[in-house]
Amino acid sequence: MEPRIKLQFYCGEEIAMGPGKADLLEAIDRAGSISAAARSIGMSYRRAWMLVDTMNRCWREPLVATRPGRAREGGAALTALGRTVLTEYRALQARLVDCAATGPERLELGRLLLDRPKTAPAAP
Numbered sequence: 001m002e003p004r005i006k007l008q009f010y011c012g013e014e015i016a017m018g019p020g021k022a023d024l025l026e027a028i029d030r031a032g033s034i035s036a037a038a039r040s041i042g043m044s045y046r047r048a049w050m051l052v053d054t055m056n057r058c059w060r061e062p063l064v065a066t067r068p069g070r071a072r073e074g075g076a077a078l079t080a081l082g083r084t085v086l087t088e089y090r091a092l093q094a095r096l097v098d099c100a101a102t103g104p105e106r107l108e109l110g111r112l113l114l115d116r117p118k119t120a121p122a123a124p
Helices: 019-031 034-040 045-058 080-102 104-112
Strands: 009-011 014-017 064-067 075-078
Touching (some): 014 019, 014 045, 019 034, 019 075, 019 080, 045 064, 080 104
Antiparallel strands (some): 064 075
């Protein structure tokens, strides 16, 4: 059993940060634009923009700064807070994965978990 950890931070009912949003922030940092970042991770521009909007509304300051336009004058970049949130999120994520992979709880859960699900009963 290989544990997979999905760490999410909520702001009210909204997911303020999770693995997909962290991936998007990293892609924006590399690409310099939301549209290029979305393309690089196989996400629609609309979905990427919605995730950025959610993140920017959930933290004390925006995580992504945007400038309208194309090429040199436009684009997007992580703010200082965006870099901090991303760095701290990834560090916590790594610690949780390490703990889940090596802790005694993992061994006990692994002992109790089946290799594959039992066959589902036939539908009535």
